[in-house]
Amino acid sequence: MDKRFLAAFIDPAPFRLLGRSLYPWCLKYRVRLEAFQSPLIDGSRDITPADLILAVRLCAEEPIGKFGIADTWRVIRLERNPKEFQHLLGIFSSYILVGHWPKFWEQAKTKGGGGKGIPWALAIVTNLIANGIPEQRAWEMPECQAIWMNTAFGVRNGADVSVMSPEEEVFMADEEVRDFLAAASGASNPAKETDDGTIPRA
DSSP, X not given: OOHHHHHHTSXXXXXXXXXXXXXXXXXXXXXXXXXXXXXXXXXXXOOOHHHHHXXXXXXXXXXXXXXXXXXXXXXXXXXXXXXHHHHHHHHHHHHHOGGGSOOBSOGGGGSTTTTSSOOHHHHXXXXXXXXXXXXXXXXXXXXXXXXXXXXXXXXXXXXOOOBOOHHHHHHHHXXXXXXXXXXHHHHTOTTSOOTTSOOOOO
């Protein structure tokens, strides 16, 4: 069985970052950070310590407003210590659990709202609700679980989506390595025939 699926449905352990307890990462938090145009989501600009602290506060379900003394001090400290800041960004990235998502043969088919202009997160939530998941649960379940459930519902309803198994992923990676080595071997042999059977000039 796909280990990504198994990992996704083990409820996340309590997560603490920057002195706060964070709730499991979910579609609700993704949309809220998109609303704040967070570079943690859209990559529109370099991420700052203030961006990270805003995200942590949001995922801890704290009211969003001006930073207090403690958070202002955290911003200053992280601006002066880029190495620690990058370390904390890595921790936040692991909190999102993207590695537990299913892998698809064609990623493009999992994006968007079916070409109708519906935001991706909303398309997933409405699909979950249409299949009997309560609205609050649809927004707040761990995002990796929502992606798996949405995919399963889509396949059940006839969507043209294929999940890549771990064995298929390993096979594809091996094939890519073999293709690369074959291409490199051909490039290193100037006497190798071209496609039309002639010997390339030096």
